[in-house]
Amino acid sequence: MTNLGGSKMSQHKQIRIALNNCGVIDPENIKEYIARDGYLALGKCLTEMKPEDIIREIKDSGLRGRGGGGFPAGLKWEIAAKNQADQKYVVCNADEGDPGAFMDRSILEGDPHAVLEAMAICGYSMGATKGLIYIRAEYPLAIERLKIAIEQAREFGLLGKNLFGTDFEFDIEIRYGAGAFVCGEETALIHSMEGLRGEPTIKPPYPAESGYFGKPTNVNNVETYANVPIILRKGANWFNKIGTEKSKGTKVFALAGKIKNVGLVEVPMGTTLREVIYEIGGGIENDKKFKAVQTGGPSGGCLTEKHLDTPIDFDNLVQAGSMMGSGGMIVMDEDNCMVSVAKFYLEFTVEESCGKCSPCRIGNKRLYELLDRITQGKGEMEDLKRLRNMSNVIKDTSLCGLGQTSPNPVLSTLDNFYDEYVAHVVDKKCIAGQCKDLMTYFVIEENCVGCTACARVCPVGAITGEKKEVHYINPEICIKCGACEERCKFDAIIVK
Amino acid sequence: MxxxxxxxxxxxxxxxxxxxxxxxxxxxxxxxxxxxxxxxxxxxxxxxxxxxxxxxxxxxxxxxxxxxxxxxxxxxxxxxxxSMRVINARRTVMEFILSDHPKDCLTCAKSGNCDLQDMAVKLGVREIPGQEYAEMSTYKIDFSPSIIRDLDKCIMCRRCEMMCNDFQTVGALSAFNRGFEAAVGPAFEMELEDSTCTYCGQCVAVCPTGALTEKDHTRDVINALSDPTKKVVVQTAPAVRAALGEEFGMEPGTLVTGKMVSALRRLGFDYVFDTDFAADLTIMEEGTELLDRLTKYLGGDKEVKLPILTSCCPAWVSFFEHYFPEMKDIPSTARSPQQMFGAIAKTYFADKISTKREDLVVVSIMPCLAKKYEAQRDEFKVDGNPDVDFSISTRELAHLIKEANLDLNILPDEDFDKPLGESSGAGVIFGTTGGVIEAAVRTAYELHTGKKLEKLDFEQLRGFEAIRKATVDFDGTPINIGIAHGLGHARKLLDEIKAGKSEFHAIEIMACPGGCIGGGGQPLHHSDTSILKARAEAIYREDAGKPIRKSHENPYILKLYEEFLGKPMSEKSHHLLHTAYFDKSRKIEIS
Amino acid sequence: MEEKSMSDIKVKVKEKDLIKIQEICKSFDNKPGELINVLHKTQEHFGYLPAEIQEVVAQELDVAVAKVYGVVTFYSFFTMLPKGKFPISICTGTACYVRGADNVLQEFKRQLNIEVGETTDDGKYSLNCLRCVGACGLAPVVLVGDKTYGRVSPEGVKEILEEYQEK
Structure with a gap:
């Protein structure tokens, strides 16, 4: 079901690096990958380059981790390389748990060998002979294709012993996630691979020092690895010319929501949100008004009109109150209530919190409860202050990246849509018309013909009125199911 | 640098x-x-x-x-x-924690002794904003024979989980669920009674809230003391006297033996006896068993089981029943001092005071929570009547004393009653790690060699090191002794035995850190281990000051054998003072 | 004292199930570190992970059963309840949410008269939410077994269920 944008998606402004082969080659045939210079980089590394040269090349390229925080990949490799041990591990984080993001899945389904090749290169550069791919069990096709790819790579002598006639050996195993968003955090991921509860631990020690079963371990995500072979083929200087000063290369986004063209886009760092949403995504569907764009998933924030011309890169998004995250990009229109959006993300965080540290375990629950009350019209102005304080403390005190970023949807909507919060709290109104508790159904007298259709469909008997007379909806009884509005053929029922 | x-x-x-x-x-x-x-x-x-x-x-x-x-x-x-940022963060986090914590401090077992309560006071929390609509995580309360678990009060500090898994390697407790619903408990939220819990009570000893507390038996004791038809006998374990004073503001390591006796008498116990007496009795039985096995071994008997393992600690007994059932014939068959006392009290002593078994109530004061469970084991009952009716912890005794308006600080020193109140220094040191084996060595040496020991203090057996090894020269025969406190350390020694690699003739095992002085029923140490050391020193002080320091020289023990038991390992002893162990491992059966 | 059996903790399991679990554990060399892989395989075979199966896994891998339970309850993929013949999963990822997945979910709950995580009395349907299946272009998305339904509206729920009525 890989949706790479379809025919409608404009290729204008896009550059394909990570998605280079996706949709172009048959991912189940290693020969097609090889035909597009696949495994050339690995061969070059093993026969012509020293481990430190590879690390320098990756460092020079400016490649930063595509999974969330944007830590420089070369630096990570270097630390893992410097830590001596009898066994080291290369781990690929394919536990894409961000709701609304599916670029890792697409890469694994469309170009699995790029990841395998990159892991072998990483292994050679840091002195590891074992690779592990931690993938969501919910991605059966990606798993299947990875298995085929690993098998074929072994057959072709591209995994296993004596690669390219050298002493170097490297092989890869697949490990399955089991449905825990927090396992995207690298220490939690490692615990999960060890057969434990996926709870994060305090860093340091970093996995590069003490990771999988206490051994130096390098963890990068799928998209990060997918950039590696091409960097080594075309050179750091080719790669670092793309992008902005501190964010090099491209980023894949999963464009979704109220947008005309949904799907994956890969754009150079520094492209503006406006370019992505309007030029590539074709603008808002049904010609509604753009309201916000959410980036970074549950860790990110909602950006508005004023951010549309901000060049997208790691640092600019953080500055704007959001983050790159793994690359989810959800567009919202005027029908989306921003308090509800914040609540939606908090509901997710509450469900996905591992429960280890108290601010994330309890604090997020309290944030959610407060947001829920606001959407029910039970909020007070004092609550908005509490929301902010709780959010700040949760960010400030949580153990891992999950809790440290989970209040971002709240803080960014408080910053950018404060009036909407106030409307819920003071006027008890939801401008977007999404909060059922704040809506009232009315009969427009001049349109009502008294056909009684609405009264008959009302499940709770809230509508009264004689035949051919104007009907009345009792707000005390009405459960706001909307059945009457749908049934009325005369546009006589509206909701406000 | x-x-x-x-x-x-x-x-x-x-x-x-x-x-x-x-x-x-x-x-x-x-x-x-x-x-x-x-x-x-x-x-x-x-x-x-x-x-x-x-x-x-x-x-x-x-x-x-x-x-x-x-x-x-x-x-x-x-x-x-x-900084104000820190202060605000701490207080807000504390508000989070308390928003998911019951507010029944008034009746909570931990009230006044609760780390969480103290922290709430320290951080100045006066209200929980939004409490009225804050959902709380709730669980079923679990009442086991020794421990009560009220997970509503769990704050996920994970101390219990760490003690149960890393220190004890029992593995009864684990974090379960995720996020707001997460807590620590046994598999499938089963009751502790159905798990492999040994009731060592170390989870209770470290719990900073009221989530884990002892099963309180003070009401049963009050009822017994109020019943005019009953004679109530009390026995006090050695480690209690070295810790009880802490509950009354005394320095850790203060010995309160005499004051404790006088408090118990004022509470209305008819006879105030000492478990140390039964400890001497244990040495007679266990020491004889050791010598018996040793003599056979030295005589070339290949069938004899060595090393012999001590069996005083009920959590340890549960541990090998759960995890090493195939080795259940290795530990000494001697019952623990608590149970030996109960058996003698309800036979020998009941006869002496012409009281029927049913009319005699035996209460034990123990530093331990597993003792509550041990007292309820079926094999220690006669026609449903237990040898020990109620076992209460040092903490529960402190509560009773305070409730009776008694201040331990100003009570006079009094002596235990006779005959079951007389003990040797060897009985006293049962309360600390290494003490049981030292007591056994003092007796076994003299019985084996027929010579008098020159020096009674075996320094090489003392200390807090997790696993200690020492060789004692039995007049030309080197006897290798092992000591472990903490079941995780015990497991290592057991694995060695299982693998046939054990170098020891005798091993002492105690489940709790420091032995009974660090038991789950002791005044809470609040992470200060210097308290445990002070208690151990107090125990050795008490021993050093005793006129009799060897179990086989306790005149009342000798009299008991003379009048009632005959000799150690006699048929009567076997019946009253020894026991058998059972396979309690988790069994998978085909249905 | 007479020897009696006090082994009061017994776990009953069918012989063929026991053999199957042992087989799975053995295929992972009975390594404790493979617990999650073992649970995946076991759930794949049995459909769910009831207590007695966890007990066997614990024993085979030499892991405390409390720890096995701790792992099973940590990951949302593992379930201790049997799923329905036709497991219905509603994607509640962001894209689906924005396009009204919640209303679809409510409609399934209403029609089946069960809550999320439950199975209908006849064992036919079970209802679950899952996070982004990566079909955001089709949002809101519903899965019945392996079959995907895209752009589902509350009105479409009845139609989907009717497809499975006679099966």
Whole structure:
């Protein structure tokens, strides 16, 4: 079901690096990958380059981790390389748990060998002979294709012993996630691979020092690895010319929501949100008004009109109150209530919190409860202050990246849509018309013909009125199911 | 250079590399509040999940606050432990924790002795904003024979989980569920009684809240004492006298033997006896068993089981029944002192005072929670009547004494009643790790060699090291002795035996850190292990001051054999003072 | 004292199930570190992970059963309840949410008269939410077994269920 944008998606402004082969080659045939210079980089590394040269090349390229925080990949490799041990591990984080993001899945389904090749290169550069791919069990096709790819790579002598006639050996195993968003955090991921509860631990020690079963371990995500072979083929200087000063290369986004063209886009760092949403995504569907764009998933924030011309890169998004995250990009229109959006993300965080540290375990629950009350019209102005304080403390005190970023949807909507919060709290109104508790159904007298259709469909008997007379909806009884509005053929029922 | 210079609250300090901010601050006399963090110094037990986030501090150049318990210092670090940002964060986090915690402090077993309560006071929490609509996580309360679990009060500090798994290797407890619903308990939220729990009580000893408490039997004791048709006998374990004073504000290590006796008498017990008497009796039986096996072994008997393992500790007994059932014929068959006492009290002593078994109530004061369970084991009952009716902890006794308006500080010293109140110094040292085997050696040596021991203090058997080894010369025969406290350490010795690699003739095992002095029923040490050491010293002091220091020289023990039992390992002894063990491993059966 | 059996903790399991679990554990060399892989395989075979199966896994891998339970209850993929013949999963990822997945979910709950995580009395349907299946272009998305339904509206729920009525 890989949706790479379809025919409608404009290729204008896009550059394909990570998605280079996706949709172009048959991912189940290693020969097609090889035909597009696949495994050339690995061969070059093993026969012509020293481990430190590879690390320098990756460092020079400016490649930063595509999974969330944007830590420089070369630096990570270097630390893992410097830590001596009898066994080291290369781990690929394919536990894409961000709701609304599916670029890792697409890469694994469309170009699995790029990841395998990159892991072998990483292994050679840091002195590891074992690779592990931690993938969501919910991605059966990606798993299947990875298995085929690993098998074929072994057959072709591209995994296993004596690669390219050298002493170097490297092989890869697949490990399955089991449905825990927090396992995207690298220490939690490692615990999960060890057969434990996926709870994060305090860093340091970093996995590069003490990771999988206490051994130096390098963890990068799928998209990060997918950039590696091409960097080594075309050179750091080719790669670092793309992008902005501190964010090099491209980023894949999963464009979704109220947008005309949904799907994956890969754009150079520094492209503006406006370019992505309007030029590539074709603008808002049904010609509604753009309201916000959410980036970074549950860790990110909602950006508005004023951010549309901000060049997208790691640092600019953080500055704007959001983050790159793994690359989810959800567009919202005027029908989306921003308090509800914040609540939606908090509901997710509450469900996905591992429960280890108290601010994330309890604090997020309290944030959610407060947001829920606001959407029910039970909020007070004092609550908005509490929301902010709780959010700040949760960010400030949580153990891992999950809790440290989970209040971002709240803080960014408080910053950018404060009036909407106030409307819920003071006027008890939801401008977007999404909060059922704040809506009232009315009969427009001049349109009502008294056909009684609405009264008959009302499940709770809230509508009264004689035949051919104007009907009345009792707000005390009405459960706001909307059945009457749908049934009325005369546009006589509206909701406000 | 492995030294690191840093600044904490404008004060400079130099510490070893690898020191945490918390420890560095402590060296400066700055006590950062901690909740989940626990360090039992000298016992190699440290719990630092970094979960509660109460100990956060501000570190210059760091975006978020740092958990001081688990953040190492670095060169030039500048720390502020009490900026307003920190104070606000701590208080808000505390409000979070309390918003999911019942507010029944008035009747909570931990009230007045609760780390969480103290922290709420310290952090100035006066209200929980939004409490009226805050959902609370709730669970079923679990009543086991020894321990009550009320997970509504669990704050996920993970101390119990760490003790149960890492220290004891029992594995009865684990974190389960995720997020807001997460708590710590047995598999499938089953009751402790259905799990492999040994009731060692170390989870209770470290729990900072009322989530884990002892099953309280003080009401049963009050009822027995109020019943005019009953004669009530009390026995006090050796470790109790070395710790009870702490509950009354005395310095750790204060011996309160005489005051305790006088308090018990004032509470209305008809006879105040000493478990130490039964400890001497245990040595007679266990020591004889040891010599018996040893003699056979030295005589070339290949069938005899060695090493012999002590069997005084009920948590340890449960442990091998659960995990090493195939080795259940290795431990001594001698019952524990508590049960020997009960059996003798309800036969020999009941006869002496012409009281029927049913009319005699035996109460034990124990540093231990497993003793509650042990007292209820079927094999220690006669026609449903238990040898020991109620076992209460040192903490419960302190409550009873306070409830009776007695102040231990000003009570006079009194002596135990006779005949079951007389004991030797050997009986006293049962209360600390290494004590049982030292007591056994004192007797076994003299019985084996027929010579008098020159020096009674076996320093090589003492101390707090997890596993200790010593060789005692039995007049030309070297006897190898092993000692372990903590079931995880015991497991190592058992694995050696299982593998046929054990070098020992005799091994003493105690489940709790430091032995009974660190038992789950003792006054809470609140992570201060110097208290355990002070208690151990007090025990050895009591021994040193005793006129009789060898069990086989206790005149009342000799009289008991003469009048009633005959000789050690006699048929009567076998019936009253020995027991058998059972396979309690989890069994998978085909249905 | 007479020897009696006090082994009061017994776990009953069918012989063929026991053999199957042992087989799975053995295929992972009975390594404790493979617990999650073992649970995946076991759930794949049995459909769910009831207590007695966890007990066997614990024993085979030499892991405390409390720890096995701790792992099973941590990951949302593992379930201790049997799923329905036709497991219905509603994607509640962001894209689906924005396009009204919640209303679809409510409609399934209403029609089946069960809550999320439950199975209908006849064992036919079970209802679950899952996070982004990566079909955001089709949002809101519903899965019945392996079959995907895209752009589902509350009105479409009845139609989907009717497809399975006779099966």
């Amino acid at each position: 492995n030294k690191i210079k840093l600044t904490i609250d404008n004060k400079q300090i130099e510490v070893e590399k690898g020191t945490t901010i918390y420890k560095a601050a402590k060296e400066l006399g700055i006590y950062i509040p901690v909740l989940c963090y626990m360090n039992l110094e000298g016992l190699n037990i440290e719990n630092k999940p970094g979960g509660c986030r109460i100990c956060v501090v501000e570190v210059e150049g760091r975006n978020n606050l740092a958990p001081s318990c688990s953040t190492d210092v670095w060169e030039g670090m500048v720390v502020n432990t009490h």
